[in-house]
Amino acid sequence: MIDTASTPVRLTGQQRRDWLRLIRSEHVGPRTFRALINQFGSARAALERLPDLARRGGAMRTGRICSEDEADIEIARGSRIGVLLVSPGEAGYPSRLATIDDAPPLLAIRGNREAMARPMIAIVGSRNASGAGLKFAETLARELADAEFVVISGLARGIDQAAHRASAAGGSVAVLAGGHERIYPPEHEHLLLDLLAFGGAISEMPLGHVPRARDFPRRNRLISGAALGVVVIEAAERSGSLITARMAAEQGREVFAVPGSPLDPRAAGTNRLIKQGATLVTEAADIINAVAPIMERPFELPSREPDDEMSFDEPDDSDRARIIGLLGPSPIGIDDLIRLAKASPTTVRVVLLELELAGRLERHGGGLVSIV
Incomplete structure (x- = not known):
């Protein structure tokens, strides 16, 4: 079972390869990965179970x-450009990112690993930013870097770009929506290279993955998850930056917003965040004072997988039918499912794994699941 410990750990070479194989397999995301490891004790044992689990979940194929060859190729290709694959608790994996529910089991990192261990503040905002917004982003990022915070953002045009440039000398981390070989937008590849000396770049995607629209919200959860708090500078009412702010709140991070003119649609989202309780920011001191108490709180990091496989009891057909019958398109809590099915937590978890590996289950935040 994945447990917690404050001491950094290191996977063996074989474990790292197995972890990579498991997370790169079809229908296995971060939450499913964790459930498989918790159920079977190791990635190798989980890999052996995948075909049978998918069949029991109703998969036609x-x-x-x-494969091992695919995993070895990805590890070798990454090594050639300075990319390392690290697990939660290992050096280079941002410690606060490791605490979120859907933390990547393996994170592809590149750059200065010391920067990944320092406290981070996220700065996000409009791609089509105003001159005033860009200037404030630069000032804020520079002052946070001077205060020894690492500025983390999404390498996008506009506010992200300004924040990265201004904090590069003090340490800035770019979170990629695609793989390290597919920088987006392409014209920011030189900006990313400028960050590597004192900061770096992280991604959960395969090296050659070309980012799609649905990958950007996934990236945003990493931005907020790695940070103590998220600062939003200029965001329209329907903005990806507001998604990052929402994820930050769900992850228990601080949410900050820079006020703007009510006549500027680029400030509509940030002004609404302030109305909803986000901390108003006019200078870096507003952020530093707010996160100071958080930095003093201890928190635990995930540790390595155990050496021994755990016991596994296959659900019988009546248990499986009863649990599947309680599922529908509307999300239901796993705890409620256990209570209504009158089944053990282990039995319910195994049935959910079977369905997920068959492509029939969707996991939502807050421990909710639904049938596809």
Whole structure:
């Protein structure tokens, strides 16, 4: 079972390869990965179970399982450009990111690993930013870097770009929506290279992955998850930056917003955040004072997988039918499912794994699941 400990750990070479194979296999995301490790004790044992689990979940065919050769090629290709694959608790994995519910089991990092261990503040905002917004982003990022915070953002045009440039000399981390070989937008590849000496770049995607629209919200959860708090500078009412702010609140991070003119649609989202309780920011001191108490609180980091496989009891057909019958398109809490099914937590978790690996289950935040 994945437990917690404050001491950094290191996967063996074989474990790292197995972890990579498991997370790169079809229908396995971060939450499913964790459930599989918790159920079977190791990635290797989970990989052996995948075909049978998918079949029991009703899959017509076995989902693609990443091969050892594919994993070895990705590790070798990454090494050639300075990319390391690290797990929660290992050096280079941002410690606060490791605490979120859907933390990537393996994170592809590049750059200065010391920067990944320092306290981070996220700065996000409009791609089509005003001159005033860009100037404030630069000032704020520079002052936070001077206060020894690492500025983390999404390498996008506009506010992200300004924040990265202004904090590069003090340490800035870019979170990629695609893989390290597919920088987006392409014209920011030189900006990313400028960050590597004192900061770096992180991604949960395969090296050659080209980012799609649905990958940007996934990236945003990493931005907020790695940070003590998220600062939003200029965001329209329907903005990706507001998604980052919402995720930050769900993850228990501080949310900050820079006020703007009510006549400027680029400030509509930030002004609404302030009305909803976000901390108003006019200078870096507003952020530093707010996060100071948080930095003093201890928190635990995930540790390595155990050496021994755990016991596994296959659900019987009546248990499986009863649990599946309680699922529908509307999300339901796993705890409620256990209570209504009158089944053990282990039985319910295994049935949910079977369905997910068959592509029939969707996991939502807050421990909710629904049938596809």
